[in-house]
Amino acid sequence: MNHFEYAKPTTIAEAIKLGQASGAAFLAGGTNLLDLMKGGVTHPGSLIDIAHLPGLDIIETLGDGSVRIGALVRNADLAHDPDFAKKFPAIAEALLSGASAQLRNVATVGGNLLQRTRCAYFYDLASACNKRAPGAGCDARGGENRGHAVLGWSEACIATNPSDFCVPLAALDAVVEIDGPAGRRDIPFEQFHQLPGTTPERETALAPGELIIAVRLPATAAEFAAHARYVKLRERTSYAFAVVSAVAALRFDGPTIGEARLALGSVAAKPWRAHAAEAVLVGGKPSADNFRRAAEAALADAKPSGANEAKIELARRILVRACTLAALGTPERIPALPASPFATPAGAIIHD
Amino acid sequence: MTLSISLTVNGLARSITLDDPRVTLLDLLRERLDLTGAKKGCDRGQCGACTILVNGRRINACLALALSYDGADILTIEGVAQGDELHPVQSAFIDHDALQCGFCTPGQIMSVIGLLREAQTGNDPERIREAMSGNLCRCGAYIGITEAVLDAQNRMADAEGHR
Ligand SMILES: Cc1cc2nc3c(=O)[nH]c(=O)nc-3n(C[C@H](O)[C@H](O)[C@H](O)COP(=O)(O)OP(=O)(O)OC[C@H]3O[C@@H](n4cnc5c(N)ncnc54)[C@H](O)[C@@H]3O)c2cc1C
Ligand code: SF4
Ligand code: FES
Ligand code: FES
Numbered sequence: 001m002n003h004f005e006y007a008k009p010t011t012i013a014e015a016i017k018l019g020q021a022s023g024a025a026f027l028a029g030g031t032n033l034l035d036l037m038k039g040g041v042t043h044p045g046s047l048i049d050i051a052h053l054p055g056l057d058i059i060e061t062l063g064d065g066s067v068r069i070g071a072l073v074r075n076a077d078l079a080h081d082p083d084f085a086k087k088f089p090a091i092a093e094a095l096l097s098g099a100s101a102q103l104r105n106v107a108t109v110g111g112n113l114l115q116r117t118r119c120a121y122f123y124d125l126a127s128a129c130n131k132r133a134p135g136a137g138c139d140a141r142g143g144e145n146r147g148h149a150v151l152g153w154s155e156a157c158i159a160t161n162p163s164d165f166c167v168p169l170a171a172l173d174a175v176v177e178i179d180g181p182a183g184r185r186d187i188p189f190e191q192f193h194q195l196p197g198t199t200p201e202r203e204t205a206l207a208p209g210e211l212i213i214a215v216r217l218p219a220t221a222a223e224f225a226a227h228a229r230y231v232k233l234r235e236r237t238s239y240a241f242a243v244v245s246a247v248a249a250l251r252f253d254g255p256t257i258g259e260a261r262l263a264l265g266s267v268a269a270k271p272w273r274a275h276a277a278e279a280v281l282v283g284g285k286p287s288a289d290n291f292r293r294a295a296e297a298a299l300a301d302a303k304p305s306g307a308n309e310a311k312i313e314l315a316r317r318i319l320v321r322a323c324t325l326a327a328l329g330t331p332e333r334i335p336a337l338p339a340s341p342f343a344t345p346a347g348a349i350i351h352d
Numbered sequence: 353m354t355l356s357i358s359l360t361v362n363g364l365a366r367s368i369t370l371d372d373p374r375v376t377l378l379d380l381l382r383e384r385l386d387l388t389g390a391k392k393g394c395d396r397g398q399c400g401a402c403t404i405l406v407n408g409r410r411i412n413a414c415l416a417l418a419l420s421y422d423g424a425d426i427l428t429i430e431g432v433a434q435g436d437e438l439h440p441v442q443s444a445f446i447d448h449d450a451l452q453c454g455f456c457t458p459g460q461i462m463s464v465i466g467l468l469r470e471a472q473t474g475n476d477p478e479r480i481r482e483a484m485s486g487n488l489c490r491c492g493a494y495i496g497i498t499e500a501v502l503d504a505q506n507r508m509a510d511a512e513g514h515r
Contacts, residue, residue: 006355101483106411
């Protein structure tokens with residue numbers, strides 16, 4: 001790890017000021033930042049410790065019914081907040097399928113959104129990586145790439161964003177609240193993460209020195225609570241990043257689907273909202289055929305970036321599974337194995 | 353640059369001066385406070401051997417920058433027994449052969465104590481296994497560990513009932 005200056009601001013304004021210094025990085029839980037620093041992958045000149053800024057660890061319902069989650073709310077606290085989990089069960093399930101209990105106790109909302117889009121070659125200093133060293137090339141292209149992107153990738157970078165939390169946030173039209181040198185602004189979630197293009201080192205719409213203050217969910221996002229599931233395929237049952245994941249959130253008008261929200265995880269450099277697939281489902285019955293057609297639409301533009309063609313069909317099947325489970329109804333309690341494709345839905349179904 | 357923090361470690365107030373901002377809680381405990389119970393398995397959040405409780409919550413000490421924990425209350429494996437009387441989770445680990453080489457055990461036990469405080473699993477073995485997935489055991493003592501959690505939970509509930 002490189003040497004760094006350490007500062008612990010006590011106000012947001014002070015943090016933003018300190019964060020403008022070149023080479024400065026904000027430290028929240030540190031579970032991604034310190035990991036990257038230990039690997040010598042990133043080397044900030046100063047750490048601005050925002051973990052103790054006041055007022056950012058609150059979950060609140062605003063006057064218009066939207067729910068505002070402070071940037072420093074810990075992943076575990078959000079998932080286990082009973083009111084929040086009731087309104088947004090797929091978000092709670094996605095959070096609980098990520099990392100481990102220890103990491104979730106520390107990882108923050110803001111840090112989860114800003115964990116790096118990454119791959120094993122990004123971590124390996126002996127490999128060429130355009131993200132770590134712009135212009136250096138990308139060793140993933142000719143290497144072990146069966147886990148890499150199948151949507152939205154570029155010649156420069158084929159890495160995927162690994163966040164589970166961000167997948168339902170994309171589906172549910174979350175908004176990211178920012179404060180920074182140029183003042184406050186909101187970024188719609190779908191515009192927050194960016195595709196690699198020719199600048200894979202730039203991953204989000206954040207400008208240098210900008211701070212995430214909160215994530216907001218519109219009141220309408222809670223209308224999917226009765227039919228919302230996240231499914232995450234992993235190479236082991238727990239404590240593993242997704243191979244592919246999907247969220248399905250449905251709102252029924254009688255027997256037909258009135259509104260659908262679908263998104264995929266670990267298929268691209270950003271959580272992948274599947275608008276075309278949503279349109280396929282609206283007005284139809286929750287049938288296996290319709291779910292399959294939606295999955296075909298979601299992956300219509302997919303193409304392998306290496307030896308990863310299998311991921312395309314896996315993503316379709318995981319999306320069909322998420323739709324099927326969502327149509328059955330949100331279980332009363334998050335299953336013992338959150339988001340697991342192995343968990344059986346039998347028994348614990350409620351329709352309300 | 354000198355930086356100082358104060359911590360409560362296993363009930364004792366400690367003032368610590370750091371000559372280097374890079375020190376993690378794990379390195380602080382092991383190399384500066386002679387508390388080597390928490391183990392360094394991976395140093396990257398991937399194994400759970402370094403699990404300690406901070407303000408009552410289980411975390412990976414290897415990914416915690418010490419400076420960021422000024423004022424925290426820390427509990428390590430060295431602080432869980434009451435004199436010669438083992439913590440119920442420690443006794444349950446022995447009774448259920450929940451270890452072989454023992455390297456992962458301090459982290460496992462601290463993780464179980466954290467799990468019991470979180471009170472999310474009840475006595476469902478599947479929920480317990482899932483909630484313990486952040487602690488790897490290379491010797492594969494998982495079956496005994498799950499039994500130990502169930503047993504410790506019962507013992508602690510009984511003890512609570514007898515008060
Ligand atoms: C072993 C392991 C397994 C994991 N498995 C999973 C998994 O299965 N699924 C998953 O989704 N994630 C997983 N993670 C990643 C984990 O979720 C992230 O490390 C965590 O969410 C980051 O949050 P943090 O608060 O620790 O962020 P930090 O490490 O403190 O920060 C991460 C980045 O965000 C920036 N930052 C943080 N907060 C703000 C803010 N408010 N404003 C502006 N910038 C900010 C920091 O400068 C830094 O660049 C895993 C991590 C580990 C180590
Ligand atoms: S895929 Fe992206 S992150 Fe991975 S080596 Fe290539 S440029 Fe780097
Ligand atoms: S040493 Fe901390 S998780 Fe492995
Ligand atoms: S007892 Fe040997 S690693 Fe767990």
